[in-house]
Amino acid sequence: MIPTSDAPNAVATDAISPESTATVDRRSVRRSAGGRLVGALRSGSLAVPIGLVGLTVLFSVLRPATFGTTANFQSLLTTQAVLVILAFGLTVLSAAGEFDLSAAAVLGMCAGVVALLTTTHGMNVWLAFAIALALAAAVGLINALFVVGFGVDSLVTTLGMATVVTGVALGTVGPTTIGGLPESVTRFGQTVFFGIGVPFYYAVALLAVLWFVLQRTATGRHIYFVGEAQTAARLVGLNVNRIRVGAFLAASVGAGLAGVVLVAQTGAASTSYGGPYLLPAYAATFLGATVNRGRFGVVGTFLAVYLLTVGTQGLQMLGSPDWVTQVFSGGVLVIAVTVAKLSRRSGSR
Template sequence: MPLGLVLMVVVFSVLRPTTFGTAANFQSLVTTQAVLVILALGLTVLSASGAFDLSAAAVLGLSAGLVADLTTQHQMGAVPAMVIALGVAALVGLVNALFVVLLDVDSLVTTLGMSTVVTGVALGWVGPTVIGGLPESVTRLGQTDVWGIGLPFFYAVVLAALLAYLLQRTATGRHIYFVGQARTAAQLVGLNVNRIRIGSFLVASVGAGIAGLVLVAQTGAASTSYGAPFLLPAYAAVFLGATVHRGRFGVVGTFLAVYLLAVGTQGLQMLGSPEWVTQVFSGGVLVVAVSVATLSRRSGSR
């Protein structure tokens, strides 16, 4: 995949040197994808534990909408508004964990239902309209540049480094993988499986909440519907990234996969491809990534 990413960059840069192959375009590309990277990183940890969260995109929209509503309609400061948004995101993660971990309900069914619940709560609390005019205390966190690259990219890099260290360099990370691959065996050797799974749901939901905060700071506006388009590409990146780690979900792979998808989509658009081609590309990558990741895991287990 890293080689594929490099090849795509080279090809599109040669074909569209004045639009795609410019420093400004690459600076914009790495900045605008930061929200997706943050969302996908949280889902990577949860996927490593053997569960899924289809409510993450709804949590992203709720988080962004809450910050916009609290800071503009209720004149609340940026910090307390963000703390409340993250607290609500964590609460959603705990509710997901309650049903999946403690009541043993399938994670896909539970989080699909929670996605609708969260969307409904967001519409009732924040409303369906786009809220703009956010204070400078919020927007400067997402619209400040360093060397021409927006701060959101650096947030994503820091989060990626922390989660990579967690999964690859700590006992907790090894336990997360163990639980995801052999939950019964993990219980038999004495691991607190429930605590690990609950923690993974919290990481996914809080990660979605952080992604919502970055999105609203970056755009200076928010709507509770903003999160919906992020779910498919986030999971496409998670599964595509697993191909880098022989079928095991990993932070580095996810990080690279987000930008491979972004480069492919943007490159096709700049070549003048119709909308259906980019949709086929994104959906096709997800199907292929899931298949390759599954085959890699089976090969590794043998």
């Protein structure tokens, strides 16, 4: 019999087997995954995770009896939760294109207020927490009034507010450290699960909430839009001023929450407690932005906090003088701002 014209087509069809198609698909996936990995390495998106792992391994090898222990890692996770919470609020505000230099002063004020109200005045712990957070929100609204309402630069406004808040806190709470807080306060910061204090779990819960809001909701998209192109956001009908006010509130309330957690964790407070937190919080905020090519995000901030902590503590355990750790922290901030800016430029091309 003479073969029909369909025979060659049948042979060709049989030659493309499901196995060969699957092989081609796997190769495409590997090529695309490899391309994404190379792109991430070139953009610096993996610098923070790689740096965190690398420094952890390095210091664990150099100081296995002190740094590389389970107890030390549990302590690191617990003690840095306050800084993480403070930095989360600043991350939201930075995403909206603003700054808040009064956040650390708000942290100290709220910690001192809770300590004063629950010890000297014997106030209910929940009411003391509510008053502290209300004061933090008030500071955020005042910042927003001057920056959003009157158009004053956010750096100038919040720098001035930092001094005002510190002065008011000193006048009402006093300059001395208040200790002896009741168990009703300290149980919120000193309870331990699996060797790790509850403040770390607060930070992780806040991380999940803020990640969802920023990455999976219209509100988050609007915050980024305002921060990246405020004029364009106005033109498309967004209520830019409301978003900016909300971002200032988030930063101040986040600082207040950090102060509440701090006083519950330490069982003592002073209005000066907040000062040392400002530089590391902003260093982590900008360093974390490199994880997403210059866009501020809470996951990057979370990783960056622990990168800075591991680096600082590791240097201290190696016997480095204090000036070395200060150079490390300040240098990381400068580098982080630079890399974040360059990453944002490359990501917009």
